[in-house]
Amino acid sequence: MSTLNKATDRGNKKATASDRASTSASGGGSLSGLRSSGPVDVALKVFRGLPGPLLGLIVVMVALSFLSPFFLTQRNLTNIVSQNADIGIMAVGAALVILIGGIDLSVGSTLALSLMTSAFLYRDQGLPFTLCVVIGLLVGAAVGLVNGVLSTYGRIQPFVATLATMSAAAGLALYITNGNPINGFPSWYLTITSTDIIGVPFEVILLVGTYLAAAFWLKYRPSGRALYAVGGNPEVARLSGLNVTRLKIGVYVVAGTLAAVAGTIVGSRLDSAQPTAGTADLLNVIAVVVIGGASLSGGSASMLNTFIGLLIIGVLNNGMSLLNVSPNLQPVVIGVAIIVAVLTDRGSRRRQST
Amino acid sequence: MSNPPTANGLECAGLVKTYGGVTVLKEVDFRVRPGTVVGLIGENGAGKSTLSSLITGVVRPDGGSMTLDGELYAPHSPSDALRQGVVLIHQEIRLLPELSVAENIFLGRLPHSRGRVDRGRMHREAAEVLSSLGVDLDPRRPVRGLSMAVQQEIEIAKALSRHPRYVIFDEPSASLGESETEHVLDRIRALRASGAGVVYISHRLDEVREVSDEIVCLRDGARVAEWADGSVPTEDLVNAMVGREFTYQHVAPEPSSDRVVLEVRGLSRKGAFAEVDFQVKAGEVLGIAGLVGAGRTEVARVIAGVDRPDKGEVLVDGRRLPCSSPRSAIRAGVVMVPEDRKGQGLNLDRSAAENLTLPWERELATAGVITPKAVRGIGTQQRERFDIRGDMGLPVKSMSGGNQQKVLIGKWLIKDPKVLIVDEPTRGVDVGAKMAIYEIIRSLSEQGIAVVVISSELEEVLGLAHRVLVMCQGRQSGILDRHEATPQRVMALAVPAGTDATEPATADATSAPNHVHVTGR
Numbered sequence: 001m002s003t004l005n006k007a008t009d010r011g012n013k014k015a016t017a018s019d020r021a022s023t024s025a026s027g028g029g030s031l032s033g034l035r036s037s038g039p040v041d042v043a044l045k046v047f048r049g050l051p052g053p054l055l056g057l058i059v060v061m062v063a064l065s066f067l068s069p070f071f072l073t074q075r076n077l078t079n080i081v082s083q084n085a086d087i088g089i090m091a092v093g094a095a096l097v098i099l100i101g102g103i104d105l106s107v108g109s110t111l112a113l114s115l116m117t118s119a120f121l122y123r124d125q126g127l128p129f130t131l132c133v134v135i136g137l138l139v140g141a142a143v144g145l146v147n148g149v150l151s152t153y154g155r156i157q158p159f160v161a162t163l164a165t166m167s168a169a170a171g172l173a174l175y176i177t178n179g180n181p182i183n184g185f186p187s188w189y190l191t192i193t194s195t196d197i198i199g200v201p202f203e204v205i206l207l208v209g210t211y212l213a214a215a216f217w218l219k220y221r222p223s224g225r226a227l228y229a230v231g232g233n234p235e236v237a238r239l240s241g242l243n244v245t246r247l248k249i250g251v252y253v254v255a256g257t258l259a260a261v262a263g264t265i266v267g268s269r270l271d272s273a274q275p276t277a278g279t280a281d282l283l284n285v286i287a288v289v290v291i292g293g294a295s296l297s298g299g300s301a302s303m304l305n306t307f308i309g310l311l312i313i314g315v316l317n318n319g320m321s322l323l324n325v326s327p328n329l330q331p332v333v334i335g336v337a338i339i340v341a342v343l344t345d346r347g348s349r350r351r352q353s354t
Numbered sequence: 355m356s357n358p359p360t361a362n363g364l365e366c367a368g369l370v371k372t373y374g375g376v377t378v379l380k381e382v383d384f385r386v387r388p389g390t391v392v393g394l395i396g397e398n399g400a401g402k403s404t405l406s407s408l409i410t411g412v413v414r415p416d417g418g419s420m421t422l423d424g425e426l427y428a429p430h431s432p433s434d435a436l437r438q439g440v441v442l443i444h445q446e447i448r449l450l451p452e453l454s455v456a457e458n459i460f461l462g463r464l465p466h467s468r469g470r471v472d473r474g475r476m477h478r479e480a481a482e483v484l485s486s487l488g489v490d491l492d493p494r495r496p497v498r499g500l501s502m503a504v505q506q507e508i509e510i511a512k513a514l515s516r517h518p519r520y521v522i523f524d525e526p527s528a529s530l531g532e533s534e535t536e537h538v539l540d541r542i543r544a545l546r547a548s549g550a551g552v553v554y555i556s557h558r559l560d561e562v563r564e565v566s567d568e569i570v571c572l573r574d575g576a577r578v579a580e581w582a583d584g585s586v587p588t589e590d591l592v593n594a595m596v597g598r599e600f601t602y603q604h605v606a607p608e609p610s611s612d613r614v615v616l617e618v619r620g621l622s623r624k625g626a627f628a629e630v631d632f633q634v635k636a637g638e639v640l641g642i643a644g645l646v647g648a649g650r651t652e653v654a655r656v657i658a659g660v661d662r663p664d665k666g667e668v669l670v671d672g673r674r675l676p677c678s679s680p681r682s683a684i685r686a687g688v689v690m691v692p693e694d695r696k697g698q699g700l701n702l703d704r705s706a707a708e709n710l711t712l713p714w715e716r717e718l719a720t721a722g723v724i725t726p727k728a729v730r731g732i733g734t735q736q737r738e739r740f741d742i743r744g745d746m747g748l749p750v751k752s753m754s755g756g757n758q759q760k761v762l763i764g765k766w767l768i769k770d771p772k773v774l775i776v777d778e779p780t781r782g783v784d785v786g787a788k789m790a791i792y793e794i795i796r797s798l799s800e801q802g803i804a805v806v807v808i809s810s811e812l813e814e815v816l817g818l819a820h821r822v823l824v825m826c827q828g829r830q831s832g833i834l835d836r837h838e839a840t841p842q843r844v845m846a847l848a849v850p851a852g853t854d855a856t857e858p859a860t861a862d863a864t865s866a867p868n869h870v871h872v873t874g875r
Contacts, residue, residue, distance in 0.1 A: 236700060242712075
């Protein structure tokens with residue numbers, strides 16, 4: 001039996017090395033190969049078996065805890081997560097879209113458009129604020145619906161379709177108030193980002209909840225599990241009786257809605273609706289997903305790794321601020337991190353399959 | 355093309371190739387002399403393509419050595435092999451459709467002068483090569499829109515424009531009609547006359563016998579037989595290819611009931627096939643035979659809901675199928691094992707177990723939740739049922755072709771279907787898995803499932819089916835009962851009446867179908 005295992009493992013290695021690295025989406029450490037006795041050996045193997053993103057996060061955190069005395073404080077760590085809650089929530093949608101082999105460039109503009117819509121309806125139309133927020137979410141879903149319909153029924157490549165909606169949504173967000181921000185929200189709205197529930201900020205709970213819900217969907221629900229098939233090979237999925245078009249549209253709608261959710265957090269945090277809010281987030285969002293090991297060709301992505309990707313970006317930005325690195329240099333470091341993450345991830349996949 | 359008189363050709367000695375622990379080539383000796391044609395035959399997976407890849411530098415051997423006209427020959431890439439005069443004509447056509455014919459022929463070595471492509475020279479030389487092949491084609495036109503046969507000619511022109519000393523044809527006739535194949539064979543004879551050594555790989559044994567000076571047979575990666583000329587009976591070749599223990603005969607007992615499960619009436623799809631009518635009873639196996647491009651797969655795809663029909667209807671247990679999506683067909687109990695395992699059947703990066711459950715997750719879920727344990731359970735269950743060898747939790751691409759095919763068949767048998775359509779069920783699998791798959795099909799029909807088997811291997815259709823439907827150029831040319839379905843009669847129905855197969859397989863609604871014999875039941 002062990003020789004058989006070895007044989008298939010080797011075949012597997014061959015395949016991963018030559019194909020695009022996209023085998024196990026979960027990236028769970030494969031410990032089946034442990035046969036050595038020494039505890040150092042075991043520790044080394046466990047370490048090498050860790051998925052690339054987690055490895056990167058550990059390295060960065062250990063380094064920063066030596067470099068800055070403020071880094072490893074509870075308050076700082078909580079801040080890292082809560083400051084990135086909006087990007088993190090958008091990254092869930094982006095990861096799902098990338099999982100089905102698509103891309104959503106419109107997330108940032110969708111955030112701005114939905115936020116401006118709800119703020120405008122509240123201030124200028126006098127609608128109840130809760131209703132305005134719900135309409136804002138619907139606007140996000142509508143942009144996602146347009147993305148989904150264009151890229152399925154319209155047969156437009158997702159990159160092009162969402163490039164168009166990105167431009168259109170950004171323009172509309174500016175048009176609503178002629179480019180002016182809207183201030184003055186109800187006080188309960190502002191408490192969203194200033195309330196702690198048993199010591200944890202509310203937006204962190206929302207963030208983690210979103211990741212858990214998405215992870216549950218992907219692992220246990222038939223329609224979520226089907227997304228791997230849709231991204232891996234849409235024709236196989238269709239011949240297996242899945243409604244590929246509907247699943248794809250659904251994912252774009254989820255991504256649009258989550259962008260709107262992120263918008264409510266941004267509005268609450270700033271106590272202001274800026275028509276350009278979120279437009280700079282697009283690259284961060286995609287960076288989070290890519291650092292999390294998802295393949296842009298579809299079929300692989302995991303919520304755990306995307307979350308780790310979010311933490312890496314958050315920790316790096318935070319650490320650089322603590323160390324007084326010039327803000328202009330920070331994107332350079334993020335760029336390097338993306339490349340390092342992708343390379344180490346590929347390496348760890350290869351090691352896992354030996 | 356100046357071979358020294360002492361040239362002893364291209365010689366391989368003890369070639370070994372291993373993939374992932376499986377030895378696919380076991381110390382094979384092989385030799386081709388200048389001015390001869392060696393036919394290389396063997397089942398799928400016997401090692402023919404591996405051998406040709408080794409010779410042409412696509413992959414490197416794990417053992418053994420090669421010599422070229424007495425000198426050590428170890429190509430490390432296809433271009434290295436090309437430089438030494440060894441060229442492979444691949445079974446798949448790989449031309450760039452947007453480039454011109456001449457640019458395709460000279461791809462990677464466009465003639466140039468003073469830093470610019472010398473189009474005049476390129477077109478002149480391309481025209482020379484083409485006319486030497488007897489192809490009347492403007493080298494300036496783009497490849498897009500040319501027929502497969504012409505594209506194959508361009509592939510050959512591309513290879514011959516390098517003046518190779520050794521040419522390997524890897525199933526060049528797989529997608530060609532008869533008259534085009536004859537053209538390819540003429541090409542091979544001309545090459546031989548000019549002093550080149552040719553290796554001809556094909557499944558069409560008659561062609562191999564016709565053109566070869568020597569025939570070599572591989573089975574399971576080993577050289578098992580050779581013949582000094584092409585005058586051996588085809589049966590001998592088949593026996594050597596499949597080994598003695600192999601048999602195609604797996605016909606299930608005659609169906610006991612007369613209950614019609616699948617009925618197809620006047621089914622037509624523009625550009626693919628027209629006016630197809632047949633019935634399949636419970637427990638019956640209907641084979642569909644015909645040449646490549648006759649419309650067999652297209653019929654299956656419409657029945658399985660993948661493509662939409664333009665006319666006609668499909669009934670299952672007397673109820674009309676909506677023919678709108680694979681999903682609707684699956685709901686009605688019609689499932690299809692598609693011919694293209696990698697492109698349509700399996701998600702190679704996902705585990706075997708997840709592939710199995712993919713179509714059934716809604717049914718398998720309890721309260722909308724499907725657990726990894728349930729998926730594993732199905733995996734174990736199907737592994738035992740179909741004797742799948744390999745870890746069901748690993749990506750399915752780690753399995754051998756035969757086991758992948760069993761996974762694919764198992765995927766469609768988690769729930770008992772009413773109608774099972776299998777398209778090329780044994781493509782690319784080894785002999786052992788082939789027999790196992792025949793047994794599976796037989797036992798399913800014994801259970802009362804209506805089975806439709808499509809295969810390019812005539813023996814396979816004849817060995818499995820109670821009745822054989824023959825298609826020709828998108829038309830149903832007849833249905834033969836098993837006792838009257840001899841290979842000769844099937845082929846007579848499958849080959850177009852005009853004997854010229856250059857016409858593309860289109861369903862022209864006005865042309866009269868050449869019904870030879872239809873047993874209406």
